[in-house]
Each structure stands twice: as structure tokens, then as C-alpha cells.
Amino acid sequence: MSQDTLWLVADDHPLFRQAIMESLKPAFTEVTWLEAETSDQLEQQLQANDEIELLLLDLKIPGAHGFSTLIHVRSHFPEIPVVVVSAFEDRDTIQKAIQSGASGFIPKSLPATGMVEAVQHVLNGGVWVPDADITAAADDSSEIAERVASLTPQQYRILMMFAEGLLNKQIAPELGVSEATVKAHATAIFKKLGVTNRTQAVIALGQLELDKDQTHFEG
Known part of the structure; x- marks a missing residue:
């Protein structure tokens, strides 16, 4: 090393x-x-x-x-x-x-x-988990995970801002771009996620959240 x-x-x-x-x-x-x-x-x-x-x-x-x-x-x-x-x-x-x-x-x-x-x-190239019986079985969130993975870094950042409740006019100055550019990114995001608006995009993103019953943990 x-x-x-x-x-x-x-x-x-x-x-x-x-x-x-x-x-x-x-x-x-x-x-x-x-x-x-x-x-x-x-x-x-x-x-x-x-x-x-x-x-x-x-x-x-x-x-x-x-x-x-x-x-x-x-x-x-x-x-x-x-x-x-x-x-x-x-x-x-x-x-x-x-x-x-x-x-x-x-x-x-x-x-x-x-x-x-x-x-x-x-x-050494392996995968380590605390329980050898745990496997990476697919679940309903696998498709949305693949769609989120397809987003560019800028699109991903805008999606995170959508999830925080920011409006296009708030996002634009934060990223140093025009509102029109944010809207163009939003259209691309919706297409990649298979949704039609930001509410549906945030709901789709919610499928990747941690178990809501465990949010009292600091993880």
C-alpha cells in the first residue's frame, strides 16, 4: 500500500x-x-x-x-x-x-x-456482511434504484433538492443556472424515473428510504 x-x-x-x-x-x-x-x-x-x-x-x-x-x-x-x-x-x-x-x-x-x-x-475483492446468511435478494425498490443510478450528477442533485421541497426558482441560483435549465433537467429526471411530475419523483425516491420505524437511530 x-x-x-x-x-x-x-x-x-x-x-x-x-x-x-x-x-x-x-x-x-x-x-x-x-x-x-x-x-x-x-x-x-x-x-x-x-x-x-x-x-x-x-x-x-x-x-x-x-x-x-x-x-x-x-x-x-x-x-x-x-x-x-x-x-x-x-x-x-x-x-x-x-x-x-x-x-x-x-x-x-x-x-x-x-x-x-x-x-x-x-x-481483497470480497463482500462482507455481519451475517453470512444475508443475501442481496431483489425487492420492489430495485427498479427505481436502477433509474436513480441513471441520473447525471446534476440531475441527481436537483432530485435531492426536489425532495427537500425547493422550487425551481430556489434551485436555479443555488446551482448557478437559469430556471429554464432547471426545468429542462426536471423533464429529463421525470423521463428517467418514469414519472410525470416532481411529486411522483419524490414518492418514487421514497422507495429507497430506510425503514421509517427505525428513524430514531442515528445511523
Whole structure:
């Protein structure tokens, strides 16, 4: 492993980011660490650093909607293995993460030795989950996942803004484009998602959300 090896940890909690890095540093001593607190920062880091070799991703990072960020990253940065690190530990969430392209799923309750083992397994080309019986069985969200994966980075960002309830006139200055450009992107988004308006687009995106019954967890 060279001194130039870059790993990125994306989690909105500084203490969790620090804990992840401190757990892995003794075993992976030649890694340079990058950090992101939000989905926007994650995208900026990925765009600015084409030598990133591993992403450790929190599913609940601000700006994400369930598995949408994972799907987006795997679609646009397929060469980067993604290991989900989450407080969500149920079988369904783990299955959907692997189905959405994750190379591993590490519960935040896993001890440091287990985390090192999991990351090494992924680096060796394997897929690591905490329960060997868990498989990536397809479900009803698989089709919408493929459609979201087909969005360009700009289209994906606009869809996330739709989900936040922003209007075209609010999105345009945020992105530095005209309202007409936002409308053109919206039309393309609707076509790719197989919907006719932004409400339907947000509803479709909702299929990728985490289990609503578990939202009390910080994951």
C-alpha cells in the first residue's frame, strides 16, 4: 500500500468519523484520510480526488435519502468500493445496501478487530456482511434504484433538492443556472424515473428510504 492511498469516511458525526479512523489506522498505516459531513461534501471529495480507493459511508449522512447516495456513488464512481458503516443493523437494511452496490456493511456496534477484518475482506475483492446468511435478494425498490443510478450528477442533485421541497426558482441560483435549465433537467429526471411530475419523483425516491420505524437511530 503506497503513501498515496486515499480513503474517504463520510459521516456527519465527528466522533464517529474519528472512531472509524482510529479503529482502522493501526492496521492500515499508510492511508491518508479524507472526511465528509454531508452528501454535498462527499460529492466534492469524490470529484476532486480521483485516487480514492475506499469509501466508508454512513447511510444517514445529511442530504442523503436512504440508499440514494450509495446508488449514486456506485453508478458514477464504480471503481471505488463502498463499505456502509451504520447504526442500522437489521437484515432488510443490510440486504438493500448490498443490493444497492455496497461491498460491505459494518454495524457501528462492531468492535475494531471486526471492522479491520471486514475492510480487509473488501480490499481483497470480497463482500462482507455481519451475517453470512444475508443475501442481496431483489425487492420492489430495485427498479427505481436502477433509474436513480441513471441520473447525471446534476440531475441527481436537483432530485435531492426536489425532495427537500425547493422550487425551481430556489434551485436555479443555488446551482448557478437559469430556471429554464432547471426545468429542462426536471423533464429529463421525470423521463428517467418514469414519472410525470416532481411529486411522483419524490414518492418514487421514497422507495429507497430506510425503514421509517427505525428513524430514531442515528445511523
